[in-house]
Amino acid sequence: MQQIEAVILDWAGTVVDFGSVAPTTIFVEALKQAYNFDISLAEARVPMGMGKWDHIKTLGQLPEVSARWQKQFGNVMTDDVVDEIYRTFMPLQKAKVAEHAKPIAGVLDTLARLKGQGIKIGSCSGYPREVMEILVPAAANYGYKPDCWVASDDIAAGSRPGPWMALQNVQQLGITNVANCIKFDDSAPGITEGLTAGMWTVGIAITGNSVGLTEQEWLNLSSAQQKIAKEKAYDTLYQAGAHYVVDSLADALPAVQSIQAARARNQRP
Structure with missing residues (x-):
């Protein structure tokens, strides 16, 4: 049976830095x-x-x-x-x-659940290596330690929206089939990255760039304002080609389960 081998996570707006500020x-x-x-x-x-x-x-x-x-x-x-x-x-x-290295609320719990299922945690970012070398240990102090990470200038071919950073994760993690990977991202170029790499893609709406607010700014909105911002973010990410869109990585387990079921039926992205 085919099963999910890895999730490939963006950083700002997806795992850390609510609002990609x-x-x-x-x-x-x-x-x-x-x-x-x-x-x-x-x-x-x-x-x-x-x-x-x-x-x-x-x-x-x-x-x-x-x-x-x-x-x-x-x-x-x-x-x-x-x-x-x-x-x-x-x-x-x-x-x-x-200063923005703290994981978004609920994210570490989700990642612990995924690791408990034997799923590897990959990551890549639009940040270059010299920034990532500061961000990675800072996030580790809060408990976020992905199995690998790739910076935007690590790949000679370039970065997003091309597939190369995601595919470098595949190599480093030893993944057998790209269709067994899920790319999580809060931006359209990151969704395109996952699609062109042959992966399932899940967009991150509320905590990411599409809404673009800090957690406190989000909470300060009225329910009507939140609804409008959320719908716009969902639409942006679905238009980019995301197979699923969720509010936050903290809410991603049902999407992972749906993709896992699709792989059990030997479906591909």
Whole structure:
């Protein structure tokens, strides 16, 4: 019988950092520091899930951002400019990432249940290795210790939305069949990563980038506001191709059980 061998987890917004706050705020700060250029948090979130250099480049190509950039500087954002923003971004991100290393409520319990079923815990991130080398031990202090992790700049072929980080997990974990893996992610590029790697995919809605609020900000919303934000996040992730969408990784066990049942029938993603 086919059975789930591994889950491959994103980090910010999926396991740690409710609302995926750490990277987005730093993008805003980095552009302000490097070029005195303003972007909104909503704009900073649009390319979320990509490797951070690619994120900055894609951000500069967003029509409204590009138009403001050209009005302010007289030309488009070049790769040299992206390099400089990235150099500004990196120390800011490294200084902040450990502050957002605490696992989201209920996540560790879910992972313990999965491990108890013999399922391996893989992970990958849009963060580069020098950031991950700070985040990984900080999260370990809270009890999150995945069986492997892959950074966005570990793979020569590139990062999301390509499949390579997820497939590197497959190699490191010794997985026999990619259809026995589930990719969990709160961003569209991360869902595409799992799909192109041949895996089942589960979107993370409320705790992730699609809602984009801290836990306290989420709790401060009215029930009507929460309903609207949740529906929008679910729609975004299903449109990206997710097989299932859940509020949080803490709520993921029923989705895993459904996928396990599909594999028992020899169904593939």
